[in-house]
Amino acid sequence: MSEEGMRRVTAIQNGTVIDHVPAGSALKVLGMLGLLDSRSTPISLVMNVPSKKLDRKDVMKVEDRELTQEELDRLAIIAPNASVGIIRDYRVAEKRSVTLGTELRDLARCSFSNCITTNPREPLPHRILVHSTSPLELRCAYCGKTQSADDIVNHLI
Numbered sequence: 553m554s555e556e557g558m559r560r561v562t563a564i565q566n567g568t569v570i571d572h573v574p575a576g577s578a579l580k581v582l583g584m585l586g587l588l589d590s591r592s593t594p595i596s597l598v599m600n601v602p603s604k605k606l607d608r609k610d611v612m613k614v615e616d617r618e619l620t621q622e623e624l625d626r627l628a629i630i631a632p633n634a635s636v637g638i639i640r641d642y643r644v645a646e647k648r649s650v651t652l653g654t655e656l657r658d659l660a661r662c663s664f665s666n667c668i669t670t671n672p673r674e675p676l677p678h679r680i681l682v683h684s685t686s687p688l689e690l691r692c693a694y695c696g697k698t699q700s701a702d703d704i705v706n707h708l709i
């Protein structure tokens with residue numbers, strides 16, 4: 553967590569700070585966390601802040617919620633270099649990073665309209681497999697169709 557990232561957004565008492573998000577991706581990040589439609593979670597956000605590490609970055613603070621490692625790992629698709637701080641009583645109590653696992657389960661639907669997972673009579677878990685991280689290669693576990701990071705964002709469950 554950089555000091556510069558911390559200062560730009562008002563301090564919060566408890567919650568989660570997500571720093572080093574690629575510029576312009578903040579709303580995608582909130583979507584991945586299911587917070588885009590939240591009417592109850594206070595979120596502060598700065599976008600396009602100059603950054604030594606990323607050139608430009610977004611920073612966000614989610615109040616009164618400690619995001620779990622599982623929630624944070626979803627962000628690896630769009631913000632692989634994000635640094636995360638869990639804030640308790642205005643201090644960074646824990647630092648976390650995001651890691652892309654081998655599978656995204658029940659996060660997003662397959663983007664292929666004829667995939668077996670779109671058949672309501674075949675209730676299957678939604679499984680996107682991570683074949684490679686660099687470059688990022690994601691495929692549906694059932695039909696094998698490649699899914700881009702934007703596909704995931706656009707087909708969130």
Ligand SMILES: [Zn+2]
Pocket residue numbers: 662663664667668669692693694695696697
């Ligand atoms: Zn599929």
